[in-house]
Amino acid sequence: MAKELRNRKHKSELIALLHAEKFKRRTVSFYRYVKIAEPQKLRDELYEKWTALNAFGRVYLSYEGVNAQMSVPEPNWEAFVKLIYSSPAFKDVPFKFAIEDSGKSFYNLIIIVRDKIVADGIDDPTFDPSNTGAYLNAKEFNEYIEKPGTLVVDMRNHYESEVGRFENAFCPDSDTFKEELPEVIEHLKGQEDKNVLMYCTGGIRCEKASAYFKHKGFKNVFHLQGGIIQYAHEIKEQGLKSKFIGKNFVFDERVGERITDDIIAECHQCGAACDRHVNCRNDDCHLLFIQCEDCEKKMNGCCTPQCMEIAALPVEEQRKLRKGKKKTEKETLAVYKSRLRPNLKDILKNK
Numbered sequence: 001m002a003k004e005l006r007n008r009k010h011k012s013e014l015i016a017l018l019h020a021e022k023f024k025r026r027t028v029s030f031y032r033y034v035k036i037a038e039p040q041k042l043r044d045e046l047y048e049k050w051t052a053l054n055a056f057g058r059v060y061l062s063y064e065g066v067n068a069q070m071s072v073p074e075p076n077w078e079a080f081v082k083l084i085y086s087s088p089a090f091k092d093v094p095f096k097f098a099i100e101d102s103g104k105s106f107y108n109l110i111i112i113v114r115d116k117i118v119a120d121g122i123d124d125p126t127f128d129p130s131n132t133g134a135y136l137n138a139k140e141f142n143e144y145i146e147k148p149g150t151l152v153v154d155m156r157n158h159y160e161s162e163v164g165r166f167e168n169a170f171c172p173d174s175d176t177f178k179e180e181l182p183e184v185i186e187h188l189k190g191q192e193d194k195n196v197l198m199y200c201t202g203g204i205r206c207e208k209a210s211a212y213f214k215h216k217g218f219k220n221v222f223h224l225q226g227g228i229i230q231y232a233h234e235i236k237e238q239g240l241k242s243k244f245i246g247k248n249f250v251f252d253e254r255v256g257e258r259i260t261d262d263i264i265a266e267c268h269q270c271g272a273a274c275d276r277h278v279n280c281r282n283d284d285c286h287l288l289f290i291q292c293e294d295c296e297k298k299m300n301g302c303c304t305p306q307c308m309e310i311a312a313l314p315v316e317e318q319r320k321l322r323k324g325k326k327k328t329e330k331e332t333l334a335v336y337k338s339r340l341r342p343n344l345k346d347i348l349k350n351k
Contacts, residue, residue: 005044005047005048006047006110007108007109007110009108011107011108014107014108015107017107018056018104018107019104021073021103023073023074023075024073024074024103025056025071025072025073025074025101025103025104025105026071026072026074026077026097026098026101026103027069027070027071027097027098027101027103027105027106027252027254028069028070028071028072028095028096028097028098029068029069029070029095029096029098029202029229030066030068030084030090030093030094030095030096031065031066031067031068031093031117031202031203031204031207032065032066032089032090032093033064033065033117033129033130033207033208034064034065034066034089034090035063035064035065035089036061036062036063036064036065036066036089037063039061039062039063039113040113042061043061043111043112043113046059046061046111047109047111049083050070050080050083050109050111051109053072053073053076053079053080053083054073054076055070055071055072055073055076055080055109056070056071056105056106056107056108056109057069057070057071057106057109057110058070058106058110058112058251058252059109059110059111059112060111060112060113060114060117061111061112061113061114061117062113062114062115062116062117063115064116064117064129065117066089066090066117067117067118067204069105069106069250069251069252070106071103071104071105071106071252081095094226096202096203096226096227096229096230097229097233098229098250098254098257099229099232099233099248099257099258099259100254100257100258102254104253104254105250105252105253105254106252106253107253117204118177118204118205118208119176119177119178120177120178120181120208120212121178121179121181121182122181122208122212124215126215127211127212127215128211128215129207129208129211129212130211131211131214131215132207132208132210132211132214132223133196133198133206133210133211133213133214133221133222133223134221134222134223135222135223135224135225136197136222136223136224136225137225137234138224138230138231138234138235138238138240139234139238139240141197141199141222141224141231141243142240142241142243144195144197144222145166145167145168145197145243147195149194149195150194150195150196150197151170151188151191151194151195151196151197152166152167152168152169152170152197152198152199153169153170153184153188153196153197153198153199154166154169154170154171154172154198154199154200155177155180155184155198155199155200155205155206155209156171156200156201156205156249157174157175157176157177157180158171158172158173158174158175159249159277159288160201160249162264162265162275162290163246163247163249163256163264163265163275163277163290164228164244164245164246164247164248164249164256164259164264164275165244165245165246165264166199166243166244166245167243167244167245169199170184170187170188172184172187177205177209180209181209181212184209185212185213185216188218192216192217192218192219193219193220194220195220195222196213196218196220196221196222197222197223197224198210198213198221198222198223198224199223199224199227199228199231200224200227200228201227201228201229201248201249201250201251202226202227202228202229202230203223203224203225203226203227203230204227206223206224206227207223209223210222210223228244228248228259229248229257231244232244232248232257232259242259242260244259244260245259245260245262245264246258246259246260246262246263246264246265246275247259247275249277255277255278256275256277263275265290266290267290267291267292267295268289268290268291268303269291269292269295269299269303270292270294270295272292272294274290274291274292275290276290276291276292276293277289277290278290278291278296278301280301280302280303280304280307281300281301281302281307281311282302282303282307282308282310282311283311283318283322284310284318284321284322285302285303285307285310287303287307289303291303300312
């Protein structure tokens, strides 16, 4: 019988095992746009090898490359790097290390094969993703921001920029990268000759976005090398002023890394200054929203009174409520809720 290459343990068990570990972990991310002939085959090979190293994380593979966020035991770090660099496709791929690292960023290993490592919605055979904009390091990015007429663009989702962003940046009100590209192009229409600076979490979205902007006629396109993660390390090492204010949203159990002490967001339920993202405690909702500790106690970790009622039911009763629901309906509801997220406080007033 073929070995099952996925985790079968419950989340609670995995988290308990993680917190019982006696060694430290490193949270690291890396990506590369590179042709992969057989992504499914590579996926299975990596799953076995990384599992043997007790590495966790969320990894996307496709014919166009790899996008990985991982947690690696420090005792296995050298073996992990050697394994990565032994592949010609990933040779010398740059690693970006977490700014705030408790070692509890991931509790299992998930490797998914996708059509693209970043869903972009681009269906244009004349588009050349390799014709990217110029890289800027932290010092250069700061200098360019000060130049008159410079356009700064946040290529992340709205819930990411809500808690942290660069000064005077245009932040699209979008849920996905796929939605952002046409929105930003339309917003900057008529300004194709200006300097356009773009940034994202680790650089992967801007790598493709910068090429797409050039494809659409923008002449001076730049992107932050290594994204916000590398920027935070460089300003600290070089003693530079941070032009990024607030928190850097991350897609793991930490949810965010603090770059500056500024809190630029507010609790979606009471309006108090807060940049603490949580998921609704109702398992059939899990809406990602900003909730202060006072509202967490008041709402029992839920986003609405309706979710409070459901979350208070016995587990079996909750399962019965979910039973028979079509996945497409749940997905549609999730998208609907995510678009309402900025207005959640107003929605709650009407409940």
